[in-house]
Amino acid sequence: MAIPAALERLLTAPGPSGQETHAAAAWRDEAGAFGDVSSDVLGSSWVRVPGTGGGPLLAIVGHIDEIALVVTHAGDDGLIAVRQLGGFDPHVLLGQRVELATAAGPVAGVVGARKQKRRRSEERKPLEFDDLYLDIGARNGEEARSVVRAGDAALVAGAPVELRNGRIASRALDNRIGCYVALEVARRVAAEGGAPGEVAGLAVVQEEVGDFAGARTAAYILEPAVAIAVDVTHATDVRGGDPEDEGDHRLGGGPALMRGPSLHPRIFDLLYETAEAEGIPCTVEVSRGHTNTDADAVYLSRMGVATGLVSVPLRYMHTPVETVDLGDIEAAIRLLVAFAHRLDPGLSLAR
Numbered sequence: 001m002a003i004p005a006a007l008e009r010l011l012t013a014p015g016p017s018g019q020e021t022h023a024a025a026a027w028r029d030e031a032g033a034f035g036d037v038s039s040d041v042l043g044s045s046w047v048r049v050p051g052t053g054g055g056p057l058l059a060i061v062g063h064i065d066e067i068a069l070v071v072t073h074a075g076d077d078g079l080i081a082v083r084q085l086g087g088f089d090p091h092v093l094l095g096q097r098v099e100l101a102t103a104a105g106p107v108a109g110v111v112g113a114r115k116q117k118r119r120r121s122e123e124r125k126p127l128e129f130d131d132l133y134l135d136i137g138a139r140n141g142e143e144a145r146s147v148v149r150a151g152d153a154a155l156v157a158g159a160p161v162e163l164r165n166g167r168i169a170s171r172a173l174d175n176r177i178g179c180y181v182a183l184e185v186a187r188r189v190a191a192e193g194g195a196p197g198e199v200a201g202l203a204v205v206q207e208e209v210g211d212f213a214g215a216r217t218a219a220y221i222l223e224p225a226v227a228i229a230v231d232v233t234h235a236t237d238v239r240g241g242d243p244e245d246e247g248d249h250r251l252g253g254g255p256a257l258m259r260g261p262s263l264h265p266r267i268f269d270l271l272y273e274t275a276e277a278e279g280i281p282c283t284v285e286v287s288r289g290h291t292n293t294d295a296d297a298v299y300l301s302r303m304g305v306a307t308g309l310v311s312v313p314l315r316y317m318h319t320p321v322e323t324v325d326l327g328d329i330e331a332a333i334r335l336l337v338a339f340a341h342r343l344d345p346g347l348s349l350a351r
Contacts, residue, residue, distance in 0.1 A: 001166035001326045006030050006183065010176040011160045014101055016068030016153040017085055017209045023064050027179055027203040034190045040221060044204040044214040047183070049190045054345040055197025056225030059305075060185050060336060061215055061294050062178025063207035063231070066171065067318055069098065069134070069154040074145045078138035079112070083129050085153060086208035090127040092319045098134060098154040107147055109136040109154065156320040166326045167251060173322040177312050177329055178230035179203040185336045195340040200224065207294055215294035219301035226267060226306050226343060228336060229295035232324070233285055233311035247285045249313040251325040254280060255332040258309040260287025262299050266349055267308035274339045280331050285311060306349045310336065 003011075009030070015023025020043050031037045031047035039045045045064070051057075067086030074080050084090075093111045100107040114131045116124060134154060138144035160170035186201030200222055204214030219227065236243045237250040249256050257271050275282040290296050291309055299307035310332055315323040 003160055003162060003168055003326070004180070007176065007180045007329075008160055010180055011170045011172055014099070014155050015064050015066055015172070016101070016155060017065040017206050019101060019153050020065050020205045023176070024203060024205070027064060027183065030183055031186065031201065034187050040217055042205050042214050042217055044202065044218040046200050046202040046218060046222065047186050049186050049199045050194055051197040051199070052194040053196035055195065055343045056347060057198045057200065057222065058195070058340055058343055059200045059202055059219065059222055059224035059227040059298070060182040061202045061204060061218070061227055061229045061298060062180070062182045063175045063205065063214065063294055064179050064203040065205050065208050066155070066174070066176070067208050069093070071100070071134070071148050071150055071152045071154070073150065074141055074148060076141035078140050078144045080109070080134040080136065080144055080148060081130070082132060082134055082154060087318050089318065090129050090132055093132060093156070094127060096320060097157040099157045100134070100136070100148055100152050100154045102148055102152050104147070107136055108157070109134040158320060163323065167323060168326060169321045169323045171320045171322065173314060173324055174232045174317055175207065177232055177324065181230045181329065181332050181336065184333045185340065188333070188337050189340055195343065196345065197343050199340050204294060212294050212297035216297040216301065219298045219305060223302060224305055225349070227295075227298045228267070228308045228310055228339070229291075229293050229298060230332065230336075231293045231309065231311050232314035232317065234317055235313035235315045238315055247283060249283050249285065251313055251315065251323070252327055253313065254282040254328055255335060256283045256285040256311045256313060258285040258287050258291060258311065260291065261289060262291060262296060263287065263308055264299070264306040264349065265351070267306050270342060271308055271310065271335065271339055274342060275335055278334060278338045280335050282331075282335070
C-alpha cells in the first residue's frame with residue numbers, strides 16, 4: 001500500500017511548533033481544491049463543507065505542528081547548542097542528520113554529543129539535552145553565527161519509508177495523521193454532496209508545546225456543536241507494551257475511541273455504534289482525566305463543546321521512526337465520514 005500523496009506531502013513539509021508555515025501551506029493547498037479555506041492569526045487552518053439538513057456543525061481537529069530542536073546558542077568552536085521543542089528523548093537524536101530552517105533557507109547538520117570521560121569500569125551516563133549539539137561544518141563561531149541564529153528550528157532529516165504490510169515509518173506522523181484525516185473527511189463529505197450539518201476540517205498549531213493554543217482559538221472562532229480531535233496513541237503491540245494500563249491497541253486493529261471525564265458520552269457511543277454498523281474495527285482507550293490532546297482545549301471552548309477523541313495506534317512515538325498502519329488511518333477516515341452523516345438536527349447532547 002503506497003503512502004497517499006497528500007499524506008506524503010504533509011509528512012515532508014517542515015512544521016515545528018510555532019513555525020508551522022510550510023506544513024500549513026501544504027494543508028491549505030490540498031484543502032483549497034474542494035472547499036473554502038480560512039486561517040487565524042496563530043496559523044491554524046480550516047476548510048468548511050456546507051451542510052444539507054440543518055444538523056450540528058462538526059469540527060474534525062488535527063494538529064499540524066511537530067516536535068523539533070531549537071537553537072539556543074552558537075559557540076566559538078562553531079558547534080550549536082540546542083534544546084527540545086516538544087517531547088524529544090535526547091537518546092534518539094544522537095547521530096541523526098538534521099535540517100535547520102534558517103532565514104537563508106535549509107541548512108544541513110548532524111547531531112553530536114559531548115564526550116564522556118570515564119574509567120573502564122564506569123557506566124555511561126544518560127544523555128541530557130545540554131550534552132547534545134549540532135555540527136553544520138562551521139570552522140568557528142563567527143561562521144556558525146552568520147548562518148544560524150537563536151530560535152531557528154531543526155528537524156530530523158529523512159523521507160517517509162514504506163514498510164511491509166501497508167505500514168510506514170516517518171517523523172511527524174504525530175500528528176500529520178490527524179490533519180490528513182481531517183482533510184480527507186472533509187474532502188469525502190464534500191464529494192458526497194455534504195452531510196446533514198456543516199463539516200469543518202482543521203489543522204491547528206502549537207499542540208506539542210502543551211497549551212493547545214491553535215485548537216483553543218480555532219474552536220472559539222468556529223463554535224462547533226460537536227468536535228472530534230484526531231491524534232495518535234501508543235500502540236501496545238510492542239515489547240514492553242502494557243495493555244492493562246494503556247489498552248490493547250495494535251497496528252492494524254483500527255482506531256482507538258477514548259472514554260473519559262472530558263469526553264462526551266453520547267459522542268463516544270455514537271462513534272462506537274457507527275464503527276459497529278460500518279464494520280470498522282476499533283478499540284477503546286480510557287482517560288482518567290485530561291487526554292493530553294487538543295480535545296482538552298476544545299471541550300471547554302465557550303460554553304462547552306460535545307467532544308470525542310479518535311486516535312490512530314502509533315509505534316515509537318516522538319522519534320524519527322514513528323510507525324503506523326495505513327489501514328488504521330483509512331479506517332479512521334471512513335468512521336468519521338459515516339459519523340458525520342449521523343449528526344441529524346434532532347441529535348440530543350443533553351447530559
